[in-house]
Amino acid sequence: MTSAITRSVRGPHRAAPLVRRATAGDARRLTRLVRTSRAYEGPYAPMVAGYRVGPDYIEAHRVFVAADRDDDRVLGFYALTLQPPELDLMFVADEAQGLGIGRLLIGHLREEAGRAGLTGIRIVAHPPAEGFYRSVGAEPTGTVRANPPAVLWDRPEFLLPLGA
Numbered sequence: 001m002t003s004a005i006t007r008s009v010r011g012p013h014r015a016a017p018l019v020r021r022a023t024a025g026d027a028r029r030l031t032r033l034v035r036t037s038r039a040y041e042g043p044y045a046p047m048v049a050g051y052r053v054g055p056d057y058i059e060a061h062r063v064f065v066a067a068d069r070d071d072d073r074v075l076g077f078y079a080l081t082l083q084p085p086e087l088d089l090m091f092v093a094d095e096a097q098g099l100g101i102g103r104l105l106i107g108h109l110r111e112e113a114g115r116a117g118l119t120g121i122r123i124v125a126h127p128p129a130e131g132f133y134r135s136v137g138a139e140p141t142g143t144v145r146a147n148p149p150a151v152l153w154d155r156p157e158f159l160l161p162l163g164a
Contacts, residue, residue, distance in 0.1 A: 047151065
C-alpha cells in the first residue's frame with residue numbers, strides 16, 4: 001500500500017508521513033485544521049465555525065493523525081466511531097491536498113476498522129468530497145437530508161466496505 005502513496009507524499013527527501021493515534025496535545029492543531037479548511041469556505045463555513053476537537057473527543061474516539069515525520073506537522077486526521085461504525089471526521093490540511101494523505105488515512109482507517117472486526121463503515125460526506133470517497137471504493141447508499149440549523153445542505157451517504 002505504501003509504494004505509490006509514499007512516493008507522492010515524500011517529495012525528493014522526505015520520509016512518508018507517520019499515522020499515529022492522536023493525543024490530547026493535538027486538540028488545538030486538529031481544531032485549527034477543521035476551522036481553517038478551505039473546503040468549508042462560503043456556504044459551508046457555518047458548519048465549522050466554532051467547531052472544536054477537544055481532548056475529551058480525542059480520548060472518547062479512535063482519532064488518528066497523519067503527521068510529518070520530520071517536524072510532526074499535522075497533515076490530516078480522521079475519527080472512527082465503532083458504535084455505530086462510522087467515519088465521524090476526516091480532514092486533510094489545505095497544503096497537503098493532492099499528496100495522497102487522504103488515501104493514506106483511508107488505508108489506515110480500513111486497517112483499524114478491520115482490527116475492530118468491522119465489515120463496513122458509514123460515511124456521511126461533505127458534498128465536495130463525494131468524488132474522493134467514490135475513488136477509494138465507498139459505495140453510495142443514499143442522501144442525508146439537511147438538518148438546519150446544524151447542517152444546511154444535503155450530504156451524500158456511503159458505505160465503505162472492508163475486504164473479506
